[in-house]
Amino acid sequence: MQITVDAWDPSFADNPESPSRSDRAVVRADIELEPADWRPVDAPAAGPRRIAVVDGVRRIDARVELLDDTPEHRGERWPGVCVSWAAGAVVCDLDGRSSSGAEAAVVDFAVERGLFAAVDPGADFGRYPYRKVESADPGELIAGAQTAMAELEAKVASTCAADAELSVLDGPLRGRTRLPHSVGYIKSHHRSYLQGELNAVVERLAPGQRTPVFHLMSGWPRYTWYLRLPGTSSRGWAGVARLEAADDLTEEAAIALADATAAALPPLGSAAHKDARAPQNLTPIAGLERRLKRMLGDPRLLLRSVRAASQG
Amino acid sequence: MSESVGRVLGTEDATPLSFWVGVGPEAYAQLDDVLTTERQVPGVGAVRISGVVTAVRSRHEGAQFDSDVFDIAGGLLPAQVQEAAEVTVTRVEPEVFVPPRPGAEVQRASGEDRDRALYFDGMARQVPLGFSRDGQPVFLNPDFLDGTRGAHVSISGISGVATKTSFATWLLYSLLHSGALGAEAANTKALIFNVKGEDLLLLDHDNTKIDEAVRDTYRRLGMEPGAFKSVEVLAPPREGDANGIPDVACRSTGVDAFYWTLAEFCQLNLLPFVFADGDDDRQQYTMVVHQVAARLRKEARPKDNGAVAVDGRLLTSYRDLVDLVCERLSDDETRTEWAGSAIGLGTVNAFIRRLIASGRDIGRLIRGDLPPKGAVLSSEAQVTVVDLHNLPDRAQRFVVGVVLRSEFERKEKAGTARPLQFVVLDELNKYAPREGTSPIKDILLDIAERGRSLGVILIGAQQTASEVERRIASNSAIRVVGRLDAAEATRPEYGFLTQAQRMRVLMAKPGTMFVAQPELPVPLVVNFPFPAWATRPAEAGSAPAATARSVTARVDPFDLAEDEDDIPF
Numbered sequence: 019m020q021i022t023v024d025a026w027d028p029s030f031a032d033n034p035e036s037p038s039r040s041d042r043a044v045v046r047a048d049i050e051l052e053p054a055d056w057r058p059v060d061a062p063a064a065g066p067r068r069i070a071v072v073d074g075v076r077r078i079d080a081r082v083e084l085l086d087d088t089p090e091h092r093g094e095r096w097p098g099v100c101v102s103w104a105a106g107a108v109v110c111d112l113d114g115r116s117s118s119g120a121e122a123a124v125v126d127f128a129v130e131r132g133l134f135a136a137v138d139p140g141a142d143f144g145r146y147p148y149r150k151v152e153s154a155d156p157g158e159l160i161a162g163a164q165t166a167m168a169e170l171e172a173k174v175a176s177t178c179a180a181d182a183e184l185s186v187l188d189g190p191l192r193g194r195t196r197l198p199h200s201v202g203y204i205k206s207h208h209r210s211y212l213q214g215e216l217n218a219v220v221e222r223l224a225p226g227q228r229t230p231v232f233h234l235m236s237g238w239p240r241y242t243w244y245l246r247l248p249g250t251s252s253r254g255w256a257g258v259a260r261l262e263a264a265d266d267l268t269e270e271a272a273i274a275l276a277d278a279t280a281a282a283l284p285p286l287g288s289a290a291h292k293d294a295r296a297p298q299n300l301t302p303i304a305g306l307e308r309r310l311k312r313m314l315g316d317p318r319l320l321l322r323s324v325r326a327a328s329q330g
Numbered sequence: 331m332s333e334s335v336g337r338v339l340g341t342e343d344a345t346p347l348s349f350w351v352g353v354g355p356e357a358y359a360q361l362d363d364v365l366t367t368e369r370q371v372p373g374v375g376a377v378r379i380s381g382v383v384t385a386v387r388s389r390h391e392g393a394q395f396d397s398d399v400f401d402i403a404g405g406l407l408p409a410q411v412q413e414a415a416e417v418t419v420t421r422v423e424p425e426v427f428v429p430p431r432p433g434a435e436v437q438r439a440s441g442e443d444r445d446r447a448l449y450f451d452g453m454a455r456q457v458p459l460g461f462s463r464d465g466q467p468v469f470l471n472p473d474f475l476d477g478t479r480g481a482h483v484s485i486s487g488i489s490g491v492a493t494k495t496s497f498a499t500w501l502l503y504s505l506l507h508s509g510a511l512g513a514e515a516a517n518t519k520a521l522i523f524n525v526k527g528e529d530l531l532l533l534d535h536d537n538t539k540i541d542e543a544v545r546d547t548y549r550r551l552g553m554e555p556g557a558f559k560s561v562e563v564l565a566p567p568r569e570g571d572a573n574g575i576p577d578v579a580c581r582s583t584g585v586d587a588f589y590w591t592l593a594e595f596c597q598l599n600l601l602p603f604v605f606a607d608g609d610d611d612r613q614q615y616t617m618v619v620h621q622v623a624a625r626l627r628k629e630a631r632p633k634d635n636g637a638v639a640v641d642g643r644l645l646t647s648y649r650d651l652v653d654l655v656c657e658r659l660s661d662d663e664t665r666t667e668w669a670g671s672a673i674g675l676g677t678v679n680a681f682i683r684r685l686i687a688s689g690r691d692i693g694r695l696i697r698g699d700l701p702p703k704g705a706v707l708s709s710e711a712q713v714t715v716v717d718l719h720n721l722p723d724r725a726q727r728f729v730v731g732v733v734l735r736s737e738f739e740r741k742e743k744a745g746t747a748r749p750l751q752f753v754v755l756d757e758l759n760k761y762a763p764r765e766g767t768s769p770i771k772d773i774l775l776d777i778a779e780r781g782r783s784l785g786v787i788l789i790g791a792q793q794t795a796s797e798v799e800r801r802i803a804s805n806s807a808i809r810v811v812g813r814l815d816a817a818e819a820t821r822p823e824y825g826f827l828t829q830a831q832r833m834r835v836l837m838a839k840p841g842t843m844f845v846a847q848p849e850l851p852v853p854l855v856v857n858f859p860f861p862a863w864a865t866r867p868a869e870a871g872s873a874p875a876a877t878a879r880s881v882t883a884r885v886d887p888f889d890l891a892e893d894e895d896d897i898p899f
Contacts, residue, residue, distance in 0.1 A: 119405075120404050289397075292395055301401050
């Protein structure tokens with residue numbers, strides 16, 4: 019099989035958005051407060067002191083084109099992507115159980131790579147083992163990589179979650195609902211799940227306040243709530259993050275988790291001058307992402323190795 | 331097995347002359363540690379690269395902003411503390427100058443590896459210098475001290491905290507007692523000029539203030555702690571004392587007075603040393619000085635007790651001599667005889683002014699009322715301390731100049747370099763300044779340039795090496811630096827120090843010296859032990875028995891007769 023490596027920088031045309039599902043959100047708002055009573059909820063005075071934050075990063079190292087030269091498929095071209103992804107966990111120990119005082123330590127991390135394509139190139143791609151994707155659509159290839167990263171995140175999260183009082187997993191909680199004390203953390207809002215008056219409560223949140231917990235059935239069932247992090251402005255949706263908790267929790271447990279996040283996360287919010295995605299991109303996540311990106315390795319070096327492998 | 335310290339960094343350039351080491355999480359590296367690493371070179375085999383740590387740093391990796399440190403310490407931001415050490419290479423073996431490979435394991439050198447890294451393995455003889463920061467002994471190659479391959483020591487540092495004279499005496503002690511000189515040590519002589527306080531007058535008294543720990547450091551360096559065994563102190567006679575009692579407060583035994591008789595003064599041509607100031611040399615009257623000196627040599631007839639008769643006049647003191655010379659120079663008839671022809675009256679008067687002024691300073695050193703002593707330096711004691719601290723500047727220059735000249739001439743006549751004669755002289759920038767010339771500077775230059783072959787080794791100390799005659803500094807094989815002034819440390823004279831060491835000398839503690847020796851490309855930092863001999867009267871133990879001899883048996887009762895043939899019965 020003949021393999022061509024795209025000469026362009028692979029990061030162009032990288033579309034991280036997975037196809038949005040357009041089914042209508044089913045919201046049950048009476049979990050914590052009756053919809054008529056909805057108001058911003060203040061954070062409790064004390065929250066968890068040992069917080070695990072799990073995040074992953076992903077990078078497309080090379081785009082390749084596989085040219086099938088077997089007699090029955092001669093001339094068929096298949097796109098593929100070489101992707102590196104990493105996941106890690108930071109445990110923020112605010113009280114300092116360790117000897118050196120308060121410490122945020124990367125307790126676990128893993129780096130994986132793969133070549134996502136619909137057909138097996140049959141050649142050894144060095145660091146990139148072949149992973150089969152059903153469709154040859156470029157979006158599906160990326161989605162396959164995203165899934166692989168989510169799996170790795172779940173694996174990393176499972177090793178550290180038991181140790182922490184609260185685990186914050188970056189992104190939706192889908193598929194990772196079995197971890198104790200864990201919440202999904204969503205930084206950006208593509209859709210608004212609440213309607214009318216309830217939505218206005220979100221805009222009225224003061225920094226550190228959250229909305230009451232509500233139940234969301236959109237794609238898959240989960241508890242969710244909005245939380246405003248302290249930042250430059252407290253108007254509109256600035257600084258608002260959405261959190262998710264597993265559907266199989268009791269309502270009380272979900273509310274307790276919501277309280278825990280309202281107490282724990284505002285101090286972790288990043289500062290606008292240090293992070294373009296402040297304050298939602300939490301300080302430990304930003305540090306972890308920098309660390310993980312470094313562990314992905316030098317992209318130019320990896321691209322070179324891919325080129326070398328494709329010619330060999 | 332050597333202890334692993336870390337690995338060669340790949341984020342900083344590794345070169346055959348210096349490289350950075352990432353220090354492992356469970357290890358540490360401090361300044362002056364000796365580290366070693368190895369790499370395989372095709373066709374050559376293993377090349378071992380060793381060096382000394384000259385810089386260490388630690389930083390937060392993962393922090394982007396200065397304020398991140400608070401987030402990291404507060405447990406919000408994950409970051410890693412990483413230490414790194416810069417190694418300046420001292421030795422590559424075999425000499426294939428290749429850089430170490432990033433990622434190569436770096437070990438702390440110990441035992442033979444350390445000796446090899448610091449060239450101690452190639453030193454057939456070793457003079458202990460003290461301990462490095464890691465507590466291991468540091469040695470000096472005496473080949474570069476005794477004239478075999480080099481000679482002379484230059485010690486720089488600001489006064490008070492740099493402990494220059496302590497180091498100089500320690501170096502002498504180590505040289506004489508470590509066995510590095512072998513049997514020769516017994517005959518090796520040292521001449522020490524004591525210019526400040528009475529610090530060096532008690533070299534032969536045990537220090538009672540040192541404890542067992544200090545004594546143990548001496549034993550670990552392979553020598554017994556103690557005072558110098560054979561010391562003679564020479565001091566100027568007391569001002570106004572007719573008997574020539576030495577002017578020393580802190581000791582009463584083992585002290586002798588030094589002076590020159592008028593006869594010696596005239597015969598040995600000592601007058602130029604009265605005008606040994608650099609300032610004097612620029613004046614016209616140097617001509618007069620030499621004329622008068624020549625005249626004195628010709629005219630003076632020695633009399634009893636060192637007195638001289640000039641033109642039938644008996645002179646018994648320096649003042650008499652001054653008066654006579656002034657008289658002759660003032661008299662129109664004799665002036666041309668004494669000052670030479672075509673000498674302006676102004677020049678002669680300038681000379682007279684200074685000659686009269688010198689009477690106050692030098693009067694007690696030039697005697698016509700005491701028996702001649704022969705050579706000022708007795709050849710019996712191993713260490714001779716010449717005490718200058720009571721003398722005014724002009725007299726100090728006179729003594730240093732005359733003593734150095736007679737020593738140098740003695741060695742010159744002996745024609746053999748052995749036994750060695752060490753000369754310890756502080757304030758070299760005063761005696762051999764960079765600018766100007768003087769009779770003393772000429773002698774010191776002679777010592778610096780020819781002393782190596784004649785066996786006269788100069789251990790010079792100065793506050794500022796930049797102000798000492800360049801040829802003296804450049805002839806010193808061994809350069810030692812204690813604490814320096816910040817402006818002084820940046821001068822090119824200290825180019826042998828590494829960049830980090832130039833910073834470190836600003837805060838070097840007493841007892842810490844940076845020693846550069848020719849074999850090693852990096853100066854070694856040495857902590858030398860506290861003196862085991864007394865440096866002030868409060869520390870002094872009892873005087874050694876040998877010095878009591880000076881009181882009772884200075885003159886051998888059986889040695890009264892001048893010549894042995896003349897037996898009276």
